[in-house]
Structure formats: C-alpha cells, structure tokens
Amino acid sequence: MTTVVRLQDVSFTYPSEEPIKPAVSHVSYSVNQGEWIAIVGHNGSGKSTMAKLINGLLFPSEGSVELFGHRLTEETLWESRSQLGMVFQNPDNQFVGATVQDDVAFALENNGIPYEDMVQRVHSALQQVQMSEFVNQEPHHLSGGQKQRVAIAGAIAMQPKLLILDEATSMLDPQGRREVIQTLQTLRETSDVTVLSITHDLEEAMLADRVIVMNGGEKFLEGSPQDVFANREQITGLGLDLPFAANVAALLRARGLDVPSTIMSEQELVDALWTLNSNK
Amino acid sequence: MDIKLQQVSYAYAAGTPFEKRALYDVDLTIPSGSYQAIIGHTGSGKSTILQHLNAILKPTSGTVQIGDKRIDAGQKPKELKSVRQRVGIVFQFPEHQLFEETVEKDIMFGPMNFGVPEEEALRRAHELVGLLGLPQQVLEKSPFDLSGGQMRRVAIAGVLAMDPEVLVLDEPTAGLDPRGRKEIMNLFARLHREKGLTTVLVTHSMEDAGRYADRIAIMHSGKCVVEGTPQEVFAQTELLEDFRLELPQSVKLQRTIEEMTGHEFPTLYLTEEELAEALASYWTPNGEGMN
Ligand SMILES: Nc1ncnc2c1ncn2[C@@H]1O[C@H](COP(=O)(O)OP(=O)(O)O)[C@@H](O)[C@H]1O
Ligand SMILES: Nc1ncnc2c1ncn2[C@@H]1O[C@H](COP(=O)(O)OP(=O)(O)O)[C@@H](O)[C@H]1O
Ligand SMILES: [Mg+2]
Ligand SMILES: [Mg+2]
Numbered sequence: 001m002t003t004v005v006r007l008q009d010v011s012f013t014y015p016s017e018e019p020i021k022p023a024v025s026h027v028s029y030s031v032n033q034g035e036w037i038a039i040v041g042h043n044g045s046g047k048s049t050m051a052k053l054i055n056g057l058l059f060p061s062e063g064s065v066e067l068f069g070h071r072l073t074e075e076t077l078w079e080s081r082s083q084l085g086m087v088f089q090n091p092d093n094q095f096v097g098a099t100v101q102d103d104v105a106f107a108l109e110n111n112g113i114p115y116e117d118m119v120q121r122v123h124s125a126l127q128q129v130q131m132s133e134f135v136n137q138e139p140h141h142l143s144g145g146q147k148q149r150v151a152i153a154g155a156i157a158m159q160p161k162l163l164i165l166d167e168a169t170s171m172l173d174p175q176g177r178r179e180v181i182q183t184l185q186t187l188r189e190t191s192d193v194t195v196l197s198i199t200h201d202l203e204e205a206m207l208a209d210r211v212i213v214m215n216g217g218e219k220f221l222e223g224s225p226q227d228v229f230a231n232r233e234q235i236t237g238l239g240l241d242l243p244f245a246a247n248v249a250a251l252l253r254a255r256g257l258d259v260p261s262t263i264m265s266e267q268e269l270v271d272a273l274w275t276l277n278s279n280k
Numbered sequence: 281m282d283i284k285l286q287q288v289s290y291a292y293a294a295g296t297p298f299e300k301r302a303l304y305d306v307d308l309t310i311p312s313g314s315y316q317a318i319i320g321h322t323g324s325g326k327s328t329i330l331q332h333l334n335a336i337l338k339p340t341s342g343t344v345q346i347g348d349k350r351i352d353a354g355q356k357p358k359e360l361k362s363v364r365q366r367v368g369i370v371f372q373f374p375e376h377q378l379f380e381e382t383v384e385k386d387i388m389f390g391p392m393n394f395g396v397p398e399e400e401a402l403r404r405a406h407e408l409v410g411l412l413g414l415p416q417q418v419l420e421k422s423p424f425d426l427s428g429g430q431m432r433r434v435a436i437a438g439v440l441a442m443d444p445e446v447l448v449l450d451e452p453t454a455g456l457d458p459r460g461r462k463e464i465m466n467l468f469a470r471l472h473r474e475k476g477l478t479t480v481l482v483t484h485s486m487e488d489a490g491r492y493a494d495r496i497a498i499m500h501s502g503k504c505v506v507e508g509t510p511q512e513v514f515a516q517t518e519l520l521e522d523f524r525l526e527l528p529q530s531v532k533l534q535r536t537i538e539e540m541t542g543h544e545f546p547t548l549y550l551t552e553e554e555l556a557e558a559l560a561s562y563w564t565p566n567g568e569g570m571n
Binding site: 239 | 292300322429454456458552563
C-alpha cells in the first residue's frame with residue numbers, strides 16, 4: 001500500500017516573545033492512499049497547525065513530514081502542492097475569481113489544463129457540490145455555506161491525490177453538510193483520493209476509516225471510530241462529543257436498561273432495543 | 281420590546297442590474313421575552329432578516345416595528361441609535377470585528393459609543409469577562425493574542441456590554457468545539473431566563489432550536505414558511521424535507537423506534553435526556569411497556 005502522508009515525531013512552535021508550549025508536539029502517524037482520516041480535538045489542540053505542516057504552509061521545528069514518499073522541503077513543495085487540495089475553515093479568503101465558475105477554474109488554468117477539459121471539470125465539480133445554478137454569480141455575494149461548497153468544488157476540480165478539509169462543513173446547514181459528506185464518500189468510492197478531514201461532526205467522523213484525537217498539540221488517541229469513541233470518559237473529559245446513539249445508550253444504561261456499552265450507531269441502538277422488546 | 285415584521289420584502293442592490301431579492305412578504309412577530317429560533321437552509325434569507333431587526337437593512341417594501349420605532353419602506357428613519365443599543369446583534373464570526381488594542385477597550389467601545397460613562401463601561405467589561413468564563417487577565421491582552429474561542433467570547437461580551445433588551449445571534453457557535461458550543465448556548469439560555477432577554481437565534485442545529493427555543497420560524501427561498509412551537513414544527517416531517525431541513529436527532533430516533541414497536545409516544549422528545557427518560561420508562565418492568 002502506498003503511503004501518502006507520513007509524520008515522524010513532528011513538533012512545531014510558533015515564534016513568539018514569551019516561551020510557549022509547542023502547537024504540535026511529537027506527533028507521528030501515516031496515512032495510506034485511499035484512506036479517510038478524521039481528526040478531532042478541542043479548539044487550539046493543534047489541528048490546523050498540523051494541516052499547515054502537511055501542506056507546506058509551515059515546516060516542522062522538529063521531525064519530518066513526508067508527502068507522496070518525499071520529505072516535504074522548500075524544494076519539493078511545489079511538486080507536492082499540485083497534488084494536494086485544501087479547503088479552509090473560512091472560505092471568504094479563498095476566492096479569486098469574479099464568478100463562481102472562474103473561481104473553480106482558476107487553479108486549473110494555472111496548471112495548464114486544456115480548455116475543453118477545464119470546462120468539463122468545472123461543471124462536474126460544481127454539480128457534485130450542487131452549486132451548478134450559481135456558475136455566473138459573484139462568490140462574494142453568496143452566503144457562508146454556499147461559499148464553502150464552491151471552495152470544495154475548487155479543490156476537487158484539481159483531482160488531487162490528497163484532500164485536506166479544515167472544518168470545511170462547519171458552516172453548512174444539515175442538508176448541505178450531508179451533501180458534502182456524500183460527495184466525499186462518492187469521491188472515495190470512485191477515485192483513490194485520500195481524505196484528511198478536521199471536523200467536530202461526529203456523523204462525519206464515524207464514516208472515516210480512522211480517527212485521530214488531538215489534545216494540547218499531542219496525538220491523544222488513534223484508531224477506528226468504534227475503538228476511539230469507546231473511550232467515553234476520556235473523550236468527554238476533553239470536552240468532545242460522542243455519537244448521539246452512544247449518548248442515548250449511556251443514558252439508558254444509567255437508567256438500568258440492559259443495552260451494550262459498545263453502541264455507536266442508531267442502528268445498533270435500535271437493534272438492542274428490539275432485543276429488549278422481544279424479551280419483554 | 282416586541283419586534284414585528286409586516287409584509288417585509290428586501291432586495292440587495294435594488295434598482296441596479298445586480299438586484300437580488302432576498303426576502304418576500306415576511307410576517308414575523310417576536311414578542312418581548314421570547315426565545316425565537318430561525319432555521320432554514322443556506323441562502324434562505326436568515327441573515328438578511330436579522331439585519332432588519334435593528335435597522336441595518338431597511339425593507340424594500342413593508343414595515344418593521346422595533347418597540348416604538350417604526351421603519352417603513354422608502355422613508356428615511358430618524359435616530360436609530362437607541363434601536364442599535366436596544367437590539368444587540370452578534371454577527372457570524374464576530375471576532376472579525378474586534379479592533380481595539382486591549383480586550384477591555386474592545387468591550388468598552390460599544391457602551392461608551394452609546395454614552396455610557398467610562399466607569400460604568402469598565403465595570404461591565406470586568407463583569408462580562410467573568411460571565412463568559414474568561415480569566416480576568418485577558419482584559420489587558422490584545423484580542424488578537426487570544427484563541428478563536430476566546431475571541432468569540434470577547435466579541436459576544438462587547439454586544440452584551442451595551443445592555444441590550446434583545447439579543448440577536450447569527451450562528452453564534454459556528455466553528456467552536458463541542459464544549460465551547462455547549463457553554464455558550466447555556467450562557468444564552470441563562471441570560472434569557474434570568475434577565476428576560478429576548479433572544480433571536482439563527483442556527484443550523486435542529487437540536488439547539490428544539491432544546492432552547494420557545495418558537496421556531498422556518499425560512500425558505502426568502503419566505504417565512506412555517507412558524508410555531510418546536511413541538512408543532514418538528515411534528516411536520518415531510519414539510520421539513522421539502523425545506524431541506526431535518527428532524528433533531530432525538531426525534532429522528534424516536535420516529536424509528538415508534539415504527540419498530542408500533543407504540544406511539546404522546547409527545548416529541550426534543551433532547552436526548554427526554555428521549556432516554558421516555559424509553560427507559562417504556563422498557564422498564566412496571567413501566568408502560570409491560571401492559
Ligand atoms: N499564527 C499563530 N501564531 C501564534 N500562535 C498560533 C498561531 N496559530 C495558532 N496558534 C496557537 O497554536 C495552538 C494550536 O492552534 P491550532 O492549530 O489553530 O488549533 P486548532 O486548529 O486545533 O483549533 C493554539 O494554542 C493557538 O493559539
Ligand atoms: N450583500 C449581498 N448582495 C447580494 N446578494 C446577497 C447579499 N447577501 C446575501 N445575498 C443573497 O441573499 C440571499 C439570502 O442570503 P442570506 O440572508 O445571507 O441567507 P442565509 O443567512 O439564510 O444563509 C442569498 O441568495 C444570498 O446569495
Ligand atoms: Mg483549526
Ligand atoms: Mg446567514
């Protein structure tokens with residue numbers, strides 16, 4: 001299996017007058033091609049800093065970051081960047097085009113994609129995020145969630161190997177969020193794109209192959225969603241949420257109902273209640 | 281202070297080739313002391329409505345009545361300062377509007393601008409920092425040295441410092457982590473309860489709308505299409521689908537369980553605690569499930 005990202009003992013400290021704690025501290029992990037990784041953690045736990053260390057906006061103070069098999073340095077940065085799509089928390093600063101369509105086309109044009117191909121990619125990307133009817137609108141006149149979907153379209157039009165999303169769905173309405181998650185799932189099935197998604201959305205995290213929990217700049221937990229969220233006290237202790245069904249199951253157990261402590265999904269909870277029902 | 285929108289329509293860049301209609305004949309009354317949620321998919325007009333609540337935007341047609349101030353389309357309203365003080369708006373990402381050298385000055389700016397004496401503004405700044413769960417040391421810091429979550433709280437403190445009667449919140453917890461979201465939503469609930477602060481919340485969280493609001497309005501394509509209590513609004517599953525909205529997670533689960541058991545619960549459970557309580561009593565020996 002091809003390793004797309006490898007972090008080895010990565011630390012990073014922002015330059016500052018006072019001595020402060022590193023924003024990222026001794027973090028190691030690898031991501032394989034085609035994997036979907038969810039990164040969760042409280043505000044300030046180092047998630048965005050880590051994303052910037054992977055896309056070369058920052059370089060580690062200690063340790064190394066490898067992308068597509070090459071150590072990320074000033075020299076390899078340009079090559080790696082072209083295979084990397086990034087969507088930030090706040091899309092307002094990401095717009096360059098006068099219209100939605102120009103904006104999505106911008107990076108393609110810069111990378112010398114032929115016109116015919118470009119037109120096709122722009123339309124398909126906008127369709128995937130359900131923004132086709134806005135092709136000729138000015139990005140700045142869209143409301144927040146609409147902007148976010150255009151930003152995602154811009155990233156996927158480049159057909160990147162690695163897509164990094166930094167809380168990209170946090171401003172979307174429930175259905176918009178679902179559409180984007182659906183888009184990511186389709187992308188995963190129909191391409192070998194690797195997704196690294198920083199999110200507070202548990203529904204999204206539960207769909208990932210692997211979850212990494214950050215705390216105070218360190219990697220706190222790592223594993224399948226099931227394994228990670230089984231650490232109920234630790235997760236809530238960090239101020240993070242658990243899947244809704246897991247919360248209801250815990251409340252039911254506290255009220256004396258015999259439902260398994262491993263419940264994570266609504267389906268598992270309903271099945272457990274069904275068992276209780278037939279034993280009644 | 282009641283706020284009443286009557287037949288309010290609004291177009292951005294009205295009369296230019298770029299005209300964009302955002303509101304169509306909206307009727308909405310927000311009684312004094314209520315907690316009103318406004319939900320609706322992206323672009324449905326929620327933020328545009330909010331900006332009418334303190335006359336930042338004026339209707340293209342229709343009337344907005346804010347307490348004793350009446351704002352008619354086409355007429356230049358006089359003296360909006362008191363309206364701006366009485367209706368405090370926390371915009372989306374309010375931290376982008378911080379600008380003073382210190383947190384203390386930033387919080388004091390609003391009230392002093394409205395003629396509150398410096399001493400009183402200072403007192404409020406100190407009180408609010410505590411209320412928002414920030415350490416007193418932040419008062420001397422630059423707002424730009426704070427974390428995103430802390431900056432959000434400072435910006436909220438700046439609005440509360442004007443001592444508004446109506447607090448208007450545009451997705452106030454977007455981008456905060458789960459603990460931050462809960463703390464801030466609980467703070468708004470407390471201000472509403474203890475100070476009788478009229479609260480208007482725009483949110484994408486059906487759970488927050490169900491848990492905190494007395495009434496919910498649904499916006500769709502610039503129209504206010506449904507208005508009612510959370511019980512009334514979330515009973516209309518198909519209608520919600522039409523408007524690209526969802527049920528709160530607890531109600532969704534309740535519906536699945538009702539389908540499975542054939543048992544219909546007497547009311548909607550809008551929080552996970554209420555749902556768990558009802559399920560536990562249904563499935564506990566001697567509970568209603570045993571009959
Ligand atoms: N540009 C910066 N300069 C100085 N400190 C920063 C900067 N960006 C982030 N930090 C600090 O680094 C830590 C990690 O921040 P960040 O990576 O943004 O966390 P997250 O994305 O998990 O909220 C925090 O303590 C934050 O205050
Ligand atoms: N400054 C603006 N100029 C032109 N159109 C705008 C502007 N702001 C918002 N709109 C448009 O008005 C409609 C309603 O927007 P908005 O009130 O921001 O929706 P919401 O807050 O529900 O997402 C959208 O179609 C949006 O594109
Ligand atoms: Mg971040
Ligand atoms: Mg809005």
